[in-house]
Amino acid sequence: MVLKTDYQKEKEARELAIYTEYTRLMAEPGAQATAVNEYIMKKYGIHAPSTLYTIRKRVELRMRKEGGKK
Numbered sequence: 001m002v003l004k005t006d007y008q009k010e011k012e013a014r015e016l017a018i019y020t021e022y023t024r025l026m027a028e029p030g031a032q033a034t035a036v037n038e039y040i041m042k043k044y045g046i047h048a049p050s051t052l053y054t055i056r057k058r059v060e061l062r063m064r065k066e067g068g069k070k
Contacts, residue, residue, distance in 0.1 A: 012062070018044055018052070019059040 004012075018040060025036045037049055046052050 014044070015055045015059050018046075018055050022052075022056060 022040055025031055037052055041052055
């Protein structure tokens with residue numbers, strides 16, 4: 001059992017929302033990565049593209065770890 005603070009839970013939920021919206025938008029025909037990045041960054045108040053990349057990779061890693069435990 002992993003105990004998490006309210007902040008950790010809130011951060012993970014926000015990151016999952018960002019990841020989910022990013023993947024949904026990128027799945028659209030004709031989607032451009034630059035435009036999707038700019039939209040997500042503006043919507044969630046992210047100032048650096050590297051931050052968005054880091055969030056996506058962190059969620060992917062978390063999903064792989066959780067998927068491996070099942």
